[in-house]
Amino acid sequence: MSDASVTTSQSQPLAAWGAVLSMALCVAMLIASEFMPVSLLTLMAEGLGSSEGQTGQAISISGLFAVGASLLITTTAGRLNRKWVMVALTGLMLISLVMVAMAQSFAALMFARALLGICIGGFWALATAVVMRLVPEADVPRALSLMYGGQAIAAAFAAPLGSYLGDIIGWRNVFWSLTPAVAINLIWQLVALPSLPARRSRSFGALVAVLRRRYFLRGILAAMLSWGAAFTMFTYLRPYLEQVTRVDVTALSILLLLLGGAGFVGTWAAGRFIVGNVARQLKYPALIMGTVTFGLLFTGGSSLLTGILLFVWGAMNTAMSVIFMTWMAQNVDDAPEEGGSLMVASIQASILLGAVVGGALLDSWSITATFAGSVILSVAAVAVIGNGHLLLKPQSEKQ
Template sequence: MATPSDVGRKPAAWGAVLSMALCVALLIASEFMPVSLLTPMAEGLRATEGQTGQAISISGLFAVAASMIITTAAGTLNRKWVLVAMTAVMLLSLVLVAAAPNFGVLMLGRALLGICVGGFWALATAVIMRLVPGSDVPRALALMYGGQAIAAAFAAPIGSYLGGMFGWRAVFWALTPIVAVNLVWHMVALPSLPARQRQDFRTMFGLLKRPYFLRGLAASMLSWGSAFTMFTYLRPFLEQVTDADVTTLSLLLLVLGCAGFVGTWASGRFLSGSVAPLLRLPALLMGGCTLGLLLLGGSAVAAGLFLALWGAMNTTMSVIWMTWMSQNAGDAPEAAGSLMVAAIQASILLGAVVGGMLLDGMTISATFIGSVVLAGIATALIGNGRHLLKPE
């Protein structure tokens, strides 16, 4: 791993950071685009909506697997070309999905996308740590996660609109030239990033033997699990409890997405020094917003205010936890990144499954209560955050 003095002798590669931010936006847009195109995709492929919905879950499953093995499988390969290769695979996956003649080809394309998602996120923080000086890492992470905010705010509504006008395949074809541009940008902007050391599973197991890291990993899983237990089923809540029509629903989702920009800006501007006091903030605030929706969600105005706060903290959560990782597992950033991404992806999947079981077996309110309970457990586990920090 590069020392602060090693990095300090080189200027920050902000062009490379921006290239990674665009890649994040494209990955998020590609991963969740089927949510807004589910019905026409099912009709076009002569599949049920339930089957087509598995196109999202399969990408998540492959993301979990890829995040665990990518740093080991990449061996001593230059990380620049690993990122370039994964972006090329994302391009191939979009082509397969756009041209899919049947459900099987669609699932193959989505599986390839899952590999890109898991692989990219496993390496992303470690790469950012090498592109900028240590003091600029939170700002660079915030900039990269700005791509997530852009995709969250605009991908679904734009995809739904274009899909209605030109068909669902055209939406995926429209993404391909942007990914191609991003591929070229990677090749130009990313500096050479030779592997610092060969990674293996022993490095990951070594991290898991560190009590502070294991506690942090568990706390981050609970935080993301809480968030996605709620977020996955937000639309039925707004339809059933807030009684939102299509226009109101679109506005509320846009408020949530745009608030992510505020969270990205704030985390990049104000996050510095030890993150210990901030670690419980995402679970505490987002859990509080979910509780607020349960109590006052019948009002569209109140729902909008809670969703704005939730959306701002959603992007901030990623920056806070990845900064924690960079500060407390800096001797093995790629192994730590693999574990963090696998834990987050698994908690997202489990949160969606648990939330769905509560929704089907009970009510949408039960799903949101489950989210609040997970947030409470996360907050209690984190405490003041000091026991999640590497010993001095």
């Protein structure tokens, strides 16, 4: 049962929806900060004197440090109040953005992105556990969909605005423009988040114990393959649209806006239709997004067909986060911080590998090879998930 700080006289928790909204804004800023290089890849590569494949590693380096942070946060934070941990991580995001905007070399960019990775890993590792403490148990899927609405907002506006404004004001000023919103978010969290004392000391042994659960380990593998497939494709979407669809900057911004706007549909659908145990639904993101990526291999010459397919991809990409985190909340409800740490570590590792593999395929062969690699990973994810039965918590472990 959740332990929101405000309760009724019957001791039933009242949802701290203002705090959930502050976390949604933090999600929006995190997503915008992490994946802004996707829409600015060409400009950043030119400005820093590197290849597009190398600059794509700006995403992979943040993923690398996010993996470490997500595994360490529950133990290093110890018995610290989770409110202040979340506030500190948001402050670190602000510092990272300033450093990226001021970077004069590829090495400086990588260092700033490493700091962002620490913020990403720490925030996502604790986010689901925090939400579970802010709202009643029955409202957790709706609260998660609201929080991930921040992802839809960032996907809808960050990439197209970044692409459009990057050619007008320069990529550095695009990153500068994110800093006021992050500063506002920092203040909002200070006001809205209730005190969230740590419930008990954490250890690496607790992480290992959760990872030994066979159904959860299979879910981790499914998440890695699903996100790996998604970001092998998504990281290098701009080169695809420029080289295959041959769009100008205006059409590129419109397509990215369409992709991001679809996230609102995915968030709405996730909040409305995710009910009961969601294990059987885990296969749909990889199945649908992999099919879309496969279709793009043949329809890239048509801006209209490309736009339709990207809309479907964008909707399912947002829903994927809600589906997997709801599954985690349902099946690792006795250890949400440990489960969250492991889930985030696996997802960030897959984003890292997706960016690395996709960049290598792009630089060595072509964008077609990159998208084909994404399809192969999607097929593997669907095979691992199957009908979801093996990803359910056994009845013997339920209280």
